[in-house]
Amino acid sequence: MIRPVFTARPKATVTIHPASPVFIGETVTLTCDIGSGHHWQYDWVKDSKPLSEARWRNEYTISKVAESHRGDYTCKGRRSTDSRYSETSDAVTLTVSDLPKPTLTVEPERPVFSGESVTLKCEIKGYDGWTYQWYKQDPWSRWTAVSHSEYHTVNGDTLTIRRDTVNHGDQYWCRGERHDRSTSSQYSDPVTLTVKTLPTAELTVEPKRSPVFSGESVTLKCEIKGYDGWTYQWYKQDPWSRWTAVSQSVHHTVNGDTLTIRGDTVINGDQYLCRGERHDRPTSSEYSSSVTLTVKDLPKPTLTVEPERPVFSGESVTLKCEIKGYYGWTYQWYKLDKQSGLTAVSQSEYHTVNGDTLTIRRDTVNHGDQYWCRGERHDRSTSSQYSDPVTLTVKTLPTAELTVEPKWSPVFSGESVTLTCEIKGHDGWTYRWYKHDKQSGLTAVSQYHTVNRDTLTIRGDTVINGDQYLCRGERHDRPTSSEYSSSVTLTVKERPKPAVSIQPDHQVFRGETVTLRCDIQGGGVSNWQYSWFKAGSSTAVSNKQHYSISSVTASDGGTYTCIGAVRGTSRYSHTSEAVTLTVSAEKPKPELTSSHKGAAPIGNPVVLYCKLDQSAGWRFYWSKHTQSPENETKPETHSYTISSVSVSDGGQYWCRAGRGTPVYYTHYSDALWINVTGTTRSDSLTVSPSRAQHFSADSLSLSCEGQSDSTGWRVRRYTHSEKVSNCSSDLGSVTGSTCNISSLSTSHTGVYWCESESGESSNPVNITVTNGSVILDSPVHPVTEGDPLTLRCLYRDPKPSNLTAELYKDGSLLQTQTTGEMTIRTVSKSDEGLYHCKHPEKGESPQSWISVRGEKTISDYLILSAALQ
Incomplete structure (x- = not known):
């Protein structure tokens, strides 16, 4: 039986390249290494969370690092043959930092003096391995890179600017770069060069009190404020106006920043200046301003007396000695003795000395005594000059x-x-x-x-x-x-009170000239200055005795007072009683009447009366339709007498009134017709179209052809704004005794009549021309009693569809007609008056007077229409 062999499980290791910290935007690679030679598959974990995008690979690369990539990373391996795992690696921390910002410093520190070179140093503290790039702002405000040249020396982290290329206001930046990083550092803050001129030495003089007295030494001090480490060089202007260096000698003592000039070598007008020198920057300063020494003779005291001369009998006297403009003096007093001459005066029972004053006891003050003084001081080698003497004058008491x-x-x-x-x-x-x-x-x-x-x-x-x-x-x-x-x-x-008056009257009309007069009597004063005030205002409207208003308006009306002030003083009279000026807006119109009713027989007297309610100061002017306005008759009374009426006296008359300077005229009165019996008057002037009113731009024909003998007759006209004129080229064309006007204008409004060479004339007619859209079709000649009369409204094109119009007599509505036409079947005298018509859309016509005459006589009066007023 074979026993298995157990080996230790390998452990993964994580490395980061480049090493932490990593700057934002850089590329970073994390590597997982397992020492065994097996074929491994890799698992990555960030902050305990698997990184699926890095699975199976032993390297995890981040192309652009951001803040989100910051954290702890681990890895482990798994063998593909038997699924056995390695041990997990120790955690490795990825640190992400902002790009560093360089610090840019200047040597020497600002300001830089003209002629100095400048070294800039760029440094990124805490990070090694950087190289640096330099930038300068060109005249077009663009950044350009600065490299090694004849003007700039780049040595590692320093940039040296040659002294002759250092300009005030130049701006520089720097930035760090390194080969193992994919990005550069931030730009540094800019550095703006401040270039100043060399400092100027300041030169002061001791003693500060100028001038220097003859025999005194002088010490000059040179100083450059705000900069240390200076030594000083002294210069004096020689007789040839050249500056020469001054050094230690029997005449001059140099001690650091001071130069002392020996008293007997101080000369009026000598000039000195200085300059600073040093081993470090800058090497020399600018020269100081020059100092010109002013040397004068010793001063002379001023001696004054208190009380001022003369002194009254029994008074004590105090003398004061003063050297003006100089301080630190003590004073010595002297008196003229008839036997001993000039003797010193000191403290005694008769004299009290206190600094710069000497008081003489009252019982020792004598008329004619003389005193002097002189100044002395410890820091001056000599005394002042003697003062001028003071001679005491003693007099008796004055009178108030x-x-x-x-x-x-x-x-x-x-x-x-x-x-x-x-x-x-x-x-x-x-x-x-x-x-x-x-x-x-x-x-x-x-x-x-x-x-x-x-x-x-x-x-x-x-x-x-x-x-x-x-x-x-x-x-x-x-x-x-x-x-x-x-x-x-x-x-x-008693304080006087002014009396006021108004000329021409308290009640005037707009446009008149008014004079207010202020008179002050009594009070023993003749040189008065006057002020006029209007109620409601605290500001004077006039400062003259006569206050004239050249063309009064309604705003000039009101209550006025005046007050007088004596010229050159603050004295005033009482205020006058108030006077009220009333200004009527409408110009007055006189009423013209005659002493004779009906036709005037030849040879009889006729008196015309011009009546005006406001009669104060008026003069009256008379005119006839055959006269121009400038030929008015001026009897200047309210009546006009024709002592024996003749044929030529027949016709229309007007009157008006005037007053003041310049003359203010009223309106003309309505016309008054004087019919002289025995004359042949007829409606011989033929008007076509035969009506009193006409539209502007229409044509008009006026003819005298209806006379029994038309030879020598002509058409004449008159308006208040023009002279009497014939029908001529400026009015129309003339054919025989006919006047044709091809295009009427408002200036053709007036009175027209026929006149013969012998002076006979027809009855005048009134012609009115309007720019409006409505006229009244009314007869141009008087209507005979008992005849019918038709009045109608006529319209300028286009004619309105609605013909309803209102007809007025003397301003009152007479009828409203749907056809715009009214007929009076049998005319009577009561039908005389001013007529006009009014249309709701087109407006209203001018007014025309319709005159009614008896069956066999001509009406006594023909009144002008409103257009001639």
């Missing part, structure tokens, strides 16, 4: 001067008054005030008055006409008071 504010006289009731007491040329006074009382005499002022130093303010309600005041000065350091001032007598008057 009294002034009044306001300076003007009189004062208005209610105004306060301020008195100022002054002793000119002398300070330190306080003041005492007095009022002259008729019973008690001179008394001190207290109640109802405000005292503030040198002023006395008298409350407005206690200022009384004729009151008298005076003052006197007092001070603690003077033994007596000043002399009394002269007295002041107050003059008080």
Whole structure:
């Protein structure tokens, strides 16, 4: 019997290539090794879970490692012949890391000075075996690789940039690479080069107080702030304006960063500068600014007196010695003695010395005494010059001067008054005030008055006409008071109140010129400045005495007041009583009447009256249909008299009124017809089409051919906007006594008549031309009483399908007709009036006047239509 031989079961071993850690994105291979020579099949497990994708193979390759591949891996083998297993391998941990990021450093540290080379170092800490690639941003903001060249030196992990190619603002990056890895490292953070100019030395002077006095030494100090390790070189400008080095000598002492110039070699105008030098970076600094030495003679003290001259009898005197602009001085005092000459003054029972002051006891102050002083100091080798002498002037006590504010006289009731007491040329006074009382005499002022130093303010309600005041000065350091001032007598008057007026009237019309006047009488003032205010506004609308509004509108209407201010002062008058300006929106229209009813016999007088309700300031202007507007008759009264009527006086008359400068005109009145008996008047002007209203662009014919003798007759017309004119090329074409207008416009609206060479004329007719879509077909000549009258609406093309229209007389609805036509079977005088028609879609026509005459006489009046107003 053969006993089986038992051998130990082999154990699998797992290895990872490359070794852990593995970077994300790399390829990694895990190998399972079983030392026995049997033919094995392999099972892989990750974190206790089988890896089906790696089964049977002894190598498990991951092409791009991710975070999910991190974990513990094991394997074991199974023999294919007898299904026996090896022992499971020890677990191997696969560590997955982010790609490392290099650190990029600069040597020297920023900033770099102009002319220095720069070395960059790229390092991936904690990982070995890297090589490095360098990148630079070109002018087009693209990254370009940097390699070894005449400008750049690459040495392992360093990149050196030649000094003449180091530019401010250049940016560099680096990245690590290695042969045993399939990917590179991350890019480093960029490094931006900061290139600065060389530092500049700063040069200071001791003593700091400039100028230097003759004989003083000077120490210069050179310093480069923010950088250590400097030595300094000194330079002086020679007489040929060249800079030469200054070194240790009998005239100059060099000690580190200072240069001391011996006192007797300090010369006014000498110039010095310095520069720093060092062995490391940078080698030299920029030169300092140059220092020019200013050397002056010794200063001269200023000697002042307190109190200022003159000194009053019995006062002590303090003298002050000062050398302005220089500190650290002590002072010596001197007095002129008639026998001994200039003698030193020191502390005594007569004189008190305290630093820069000398006080002279009051009983030893004498008129004409002279004093001097001089400065001395320990850090200067000589004393100052002597001051100019001070000669004491001693005078008697001054007299107070009294002034009044306001300076003007009189004062208005209610105004306060301020008195100022002054002793000119002398300070330190306080003041005492007095009022002259008729019973008690001179008394001190207290109640109802405000005292503030040198002023006395008298409350407005206690200022009384004729009151008298005076003052006197007092001070603690003077033994007596000043002399009394002269007295002041107050003059008080009532505050004036302005009177206002409006021209031409309180009620005006839009477009007129209005002048408001403010007058202030009394108060003893002539130089007033005026302000006008309108109710509802706190801002003045005018600052003139006469406030003119050139073309009033409705917004100018309202209540106005004025107030006066005295020029150059804060004084005001009372506010005036309010005046109200009323502005009417509509221009007025006068009413024209005649003293004569019916026809006027030749030789009789006729008076025309132009009536206007608002008659203040108006002048009246008269015109006739045969006149142009500029030829108006201007009697400027509301009546126009024809003392003896003749044939030529017949016709239509108008009036209007005007006032102000420039003249503001009213509307023209309605026309008034004067019929002179004995004249031949007829409806001899033939109009075709025979109606008063016409559409624009239509044609019109006006003819005088119906006269018994048409030779010498012509068609004439008149509008308020034009002169009287004949039918000519600008109006139409003329054939004999006929005027043909081929294309009407609104400018053809007017009064037309026939006129002979001898001055005879036909009755005028009114022609109205409209751009609208509706006209009224009404007779152009007066209608005879008893005759029928038909009125109808006419329409511009296209004609409406609905012909229903409304007919109006004098603005009131007369009838509504489905045919747009109305007939009055028997016309009477009551049918006279203004007619127009209205269509719901096309609109309404203009208005036309229909005149009715008796069977044998011509109507006395023909009124112009609204289009001529």
